[in-house]
Amino acid sequence: MAEDAPVDYIARTLATYRKLGYPDYRWARNEGVPPFAPLSREVSRSRLLLIASGGIYRSGQVAFHHKDDVSFREIPSDVDTGELRTSHFAYDQTAARRDPNVVFPIEPLRALVKEGALGGLCDDVLTFMGGIYSQRRLREELVPRLLENARGQAPDLALLVPV
Amino acid sequence: MGLIAHALEAEGIPTLCMSSAWSITASVNPPRATFLDFPLGHTSGRPGRPEEQLEILRDVLRAFANIETPGTIVRLPYSWGEDWRRAEPRETGDARTERSDTPVYQSEADRSAALARFGESRACRGCAAQDVPTR
Numbered sequence: 001m002a003e004d005a006p007v008d009y010i011a012r013t014l015a016t017y018r019k020l021g022y023p024d025y026r027w028a029r030n031e032g033v034p035p036f037a038p039l040s041r042e043v044s045r046s047r048l049l050l051i052a053s054g055g056i057y058r059s060g061q062v063a064f065h066h067k068d069d070v071s072f073r074e075i076p077s078d079v080d081t082g083e084l085r086t087s088h089f090a091y092d093q094t095a096a097r098r099d100p101n102v103v104f105p106i107e108p109l110r111a112l113v114k115e116g117a118l119g120g121l122c123d124d125v126l127t128f129m130g131g132i133y134s135q136r137r138l139r140e141e142l143v144p145r146l147l148e149n150a151r152g153q154a155p156d157l158a159l160l161v162p163v
Numbered sequence: 164m165g166l167i168a169h170a171l172e173a174e175g176i177p178t179l180c181m182s183s184a185w186s187i188t189a190s191v192n193p194p195r196a197t198f199l200d201f202p203l204g205h206t207s208g209r210p211g212r213p214e215e216q217l218e219i220l221r222d223v224l225r226a227f228a229n230i231e232t233p234g235t236i237v238r239l240p241y242s243w244g245e246d247w248r249r250a251e252p253r254e255t256g257d258a259r260t261e262r263s264d265t266p267v268y269q270s271e272a273d274r275s276a277a278l279a280r281f282g283e284s285r286a287c288r289g290c291a292a293q294d295v296p297t298r
Contacts, residue, residue, distance in 0.1 A: 006185035006200055007248050028165055030192040035172040036233035037194075043228050049176075053164060054206070060276040062286050062295050063269070067262040071295035085269040089260040091204045097269065099210035107213065108220035117224055130164070141292055143170050149297075150171060157227060158171050160180045160193070161206050162164040 028135060040156055041119075049122040049155035050077070051146070053130035054096060054103035054163040055088030063087040064129040070142040074124040074149070081107060090131045091163050103163050122153040130162055165191025179227045181206050188236060196236040197226050202247050215241070264289030 014024055039046070055064045058075050066089035075084070084100040086093045096103045106125065112118040126146055132138045150158065165188075168178040172194050179195040182188035183206050188196050199206065199219065208216035219239060226237045260267070265288060268274040277286040281296055 004200070006198070008186045009184045009203075010186045010190065028191045030165060030169065030190075032192075034192050034194045034233050035169055037172045037175045037177045039177050039228065043224050051164075051167065054204075057273075059273050060280060061298065062277050062281060063266040063273065065264045065266045065289060066260050067264045069264075069292070071292040072297060074297045085273055087267045087269060089262060089267075092202075093204065095204050095210040101213070101216050102205045102208050102210050105207035105216060105220050108207075108217045111217055112220060112224060117221060135166070138166060143167055145293070146167060147170055147174065150176065151174065155176060158168075158176050158178045159223065159227075160164045160168055160178055162180065162182065162184075163204060163206055 025133070043119070043157070044117055045119040046156035047120045047122055047154075048109065048118060049150055049153055049158045050104075050106065050109065050125040050161065051150075051158060052104045052125065052127050052161040054091070054127070054161070055086050055093075055129035056096075056100060056104050056127040057085050057087065059083045059085055066129075068132050068134050068137055069129045070132060070137050072126055072128040072142065072146060072149075075127060077106060077110075077121040077123060077125055079106065079125075088129055088131070088163065096163075103161060105161065109159075119156070122155050124149075124153065126150070165193050168193040177227070179223060179230075181223060182236070185236070192234055194233050195227065195230040197223050198236050198238045199241060200238075201241070201243055209243075 057063055057073050061073055064087045081100050086096045101107050113120055164180050168180050171178045180193040182196050182198050183201050185198055208219050222239050
């Protein structure tokens with residue numbers, strides 16, 4: 001592998017699962033040209049919806065559970081980052097708990113709005129816990145509810161931050 | 164996130180997916196993506212580095228405006244600074260937490276705060292996703 005080649009997490013996870021005797025996990029594979037909506041206005045005049053899957057919740061909200069949780073949370077985009085928490089079964093949350101911006105980049109986005117590079121932020125950020133093994137439940141339960149919320153917030157852009 | 168990106172685009176909402184896992188992102192094939200070669204858990208930057216986080220997000224907005232070919236992944240010009248890929252221990256066991264449908268709080272104080280607002284049945288036990296309060 002070349003020095004600067006990215007880690008192949010698919011190969012690595014398959015190897016780990018096989019060693020543990022688990023069946024192969026099949027990542028979603030989408031061939032062909034993905035759907036592509038053009039920008040309706042300049043980024044500097046666009047309202048952005050942030051969607052993050054690092055299991056982020058706000059203190060006082062119900063935390064995520066670790067068995068295919070298909071619920072989501074709404075977190076105001078002006079939230080004090082000191083109130084943000086994480087609950088996720090699969091990644092090392094040390095950095096995220098020290099500085100939530102590493103998986104929930106709200107402070108840089110607010111700074112970009114302030115300096116005029118971005119038009120604005122939708123009122124609420126949407127969060128959930130990724131690593132949902134059931135693609136059926138994701139498709140049938142989580143995605144429609146996220147879409148309904150997104151439609152209501154009428155963003156010009158959506159930024160997706162997985163972990 | 165690929166599924167969500169595709170669904171939003173189909174509704175006419177342009178999306179961009181940040182990634183630090185090239186192979187997974189290439190497989191789910193989102194319409195627009197940026198790649199940051201940092202260890203997992205640092206999708207949008209390093210902790211306590213607000214200036215770098217700001218530059219990363221500035222590059223992301225630029226990619227949003229510039230990507231014209233669906234399926235493009237833009238590699239962002241940031242380096243972790245040491246070879247974390249090699250330093251990472253070989254995975255031999257399963258480090259993931261036990262999977263149950265009981266909410267897992269970061270702290271006891273969080274559990275108490277949610278319990279006070281929503282009661283035992285929703286804050287501390289498994290319930291259907293549509294019954295979990297979103298706020």
